Amino acid sequence: MSGQTLTLLAGGLAAGLVAGTATCTAAQGGLLMGLVDGSRGRDPALVGWFLAGRLVSYTAVGALLGLLGSAVALPPQARAALLVAAGLTVIVFAIRLMRRGRAGCAPAEPAAPSRYKAPLLGAATILVPCGVTLGIEMLAISSGSPAAGAAAMAGFVVGTAPAFALLGYLLRRISRTRLARVAGVVAIAAGLWTAGAGINLGGWVSTAAPEAAGPPARSVTVWATREGYRPAMVSARAGVPVEVVFKLADRGCAGTVSIAGRDVALPATVRLPPQPPGRLRYACGMGMYTGFIDFS
The missing domain is CATH 2.60.40.420 (Cupredoxins -  blue copper proteins)
Structure with a gap:
């Protein structure tokens, strides 16, 4: 492993631990709601599959960015549309969680698809980048190396893994309790925030701008x-x-x-x-x- 690859791996890990924990769990954590839809939603292995899917997708994208550079990076308008879609998805998951919490100890539904859904939801987090993720992606682009780009993104995922594991544990614990309603309300707010951020990024609504001050300059x-x-x-x-x-x-x-x-x-x-x-x-x-x- 080259020095550049090791450096970017360490940099991605540090960014995930220090800067990415709060921002990424806030922006992407709502997708974990999809793991509590069925009787196996309390299975701790599902969070592991979620994290594995996240690691695979981030590493693959990092390698592509290092190989092809900005040619494979999503433009802001496309990313805005994905943020809106992700926000709406989180809201749907949150509503289902609230209904399940209201059902209490009702008979569980078959949940075989959950084991397939967990890694897919984890992989989908690459489509909902937080602010720190974008910085790591640009680092991967500038590396000019598939190995270094993959290392930067993989290190970032490993750095944020403890926060996602903790969030998944909390969701499993409350999925069948009355606290599910509270968690659902919080998740709905997060979904609305994500969708609103996408709308703002895309510039699809007019926002009031402050008055300009000072003379025009070059x-x-x-x-x-x-x-x-x-x-x-x-x-x-x-x-x-x-x-x-x-x-x-x-x-x-x-x-x-x-x-x-x-x-x-x-x-x-x-x-x-x-x-x-x-x-x-x-x-x-x-x-x-x-x-x-x-x-x-």
Whole structure:
């Protein structure tokens, strides 16, 4: 194993343990709801199959990214559609969990498909990337090596595995209790949040933008923080090339920006061609935070 592969494996593992635990379980953990639909939903092996499916899909995608680079990366619009679909799926799972909790000790339904569903649900988490995942994917792209890209993504999955295992354990424990209703409500909120983030990332609803301040400029600076982009609105000159200097104050979702139809890992300087008068909207890679550039 080369030094680059070991380095990216360690980097992915560290990112999963330190930064990916909270963000990825929040964005992807709702898919674990699908494991409590049947009588085997309490089987701890199902969470293992879920994690195995997640490891396989992430490793395969990491190898592809390292081999082909950005050519295989999903564009923001496609990722937005997947976020909406994932959010709706989580809501369906949550409703089923609430109904099962209400049923109490009712006779269990046949659950043979669960063993097949668990790895598929785990593999599907690659389609619902959290902000840290996008950063690891870009690291895999920049590696230029299938082995190094696979190592970075596999390390990230291993780093987040303890949090997913704990979440799966909690879901198994409450799936047949009255707490299932509470968990279902929380999951519905998470599903709505995920779907809303997808809608925001895709720019499919109009959002109120703050008023522009300051004279138009050819170069503007935006800071990416844990609370979003600051300032949220900047003024730039229309009809001339403009540089947008993104600086990173805190690592998080805002550390990856989707602007002009492409993803950019921060810090970075984005050079935009001459723009017509109007507002250009950009968002973080997960659709949580939005910023605007007012061209005039």
